[in-house]
Amino acid sequence: MKPDIPAAASFTALILACLSTMTLADDHGSLHLDNVWARATPPGASTGAGYLTIHNHGGDEDRLTGASVEFAERVEIHRSVEEDGMARMEKLAEGLPVPANGMVSLSPGGYHLMFLELNGQLVKGDTHALTLKFEQAGEQEVTLEVRAHDSDGDNHHHHH
Numbered sequence: 001m002k003p004d005i006p007a008a009a010s011f012t013a014l015i016l017a018c019l020s021t022m023t024l025a026d027d028h029g030s031l032h033l034d035n036v037w038a039r040a041t042p043p044g045a046s047t048g049a050g051y052l053t054i055h056n057h058g059g060d061e062d063r064l065t066g067a068s069v070e071f072a073e074r075v076e077i078h079r080s081v082e083e084d085g086m087a088r089m090e091k092l093a094e095g096l097p098v099p100a101n102g103m104v105s106l107s108p109g110g111y112h113l114m115f116l117e118l119n120g121q122l123v124k125g126d127t128h129a130l131t132l133k134f135e136q137a138g139e140q141e142v143t144l145e146v147r148a149h150d151s152d153g154d155n156h157h158h159h160h
């Protein structure tokens with residue numbers, strides 16, 4: 001009689017159960033990406049802006065380090081700042097931190113994705129793939145929706 005065999009088997013089963021639970025919970029890493037949109041651009045525009053909300057349900061800080069799209073040559077992470085009454089933008093060379101158990105919003109007047117050297121116009125109602133690069137979560141692909149130029153992005157806010 002070997003009483004430790006059933007014990008070992010149930011221990012293995014327990015480990016597998018834990019692993020599969022973790023895999024389900026970790027579907028998109030610890031990140032939840034929400035309200036992903038870009039402003040429609042006028043004909044001939046060479047740049048555009050994109051926005052989203054990044055929720056981090058994990059206990060570790062992550063960092064948005066870059067992004068790519070098919071409709072522009074380059075994507076930079078920018079912040080709008082006001083200095084001496086003048087609005088200007090600065091590039092976040094170190095990326096954008098996403099706090100543990102927290103969130104960060106990219107929205108008009110603040111942080112945004114800057115699409116540079118557009119290959120075509122961003123037309124209201126169109127959707128495009130957006131690949132975001134995170135230090136911890138790696139590459140995450142989401143769908144970006146083009147909204148009216150004056151959209152404030154709140155119309156489609158999604159609660160979870």
Ligand SMILES: [Cu+2]
Pocket residue numbers: 078079089112113114
């Ligand atoms: Cu910008």
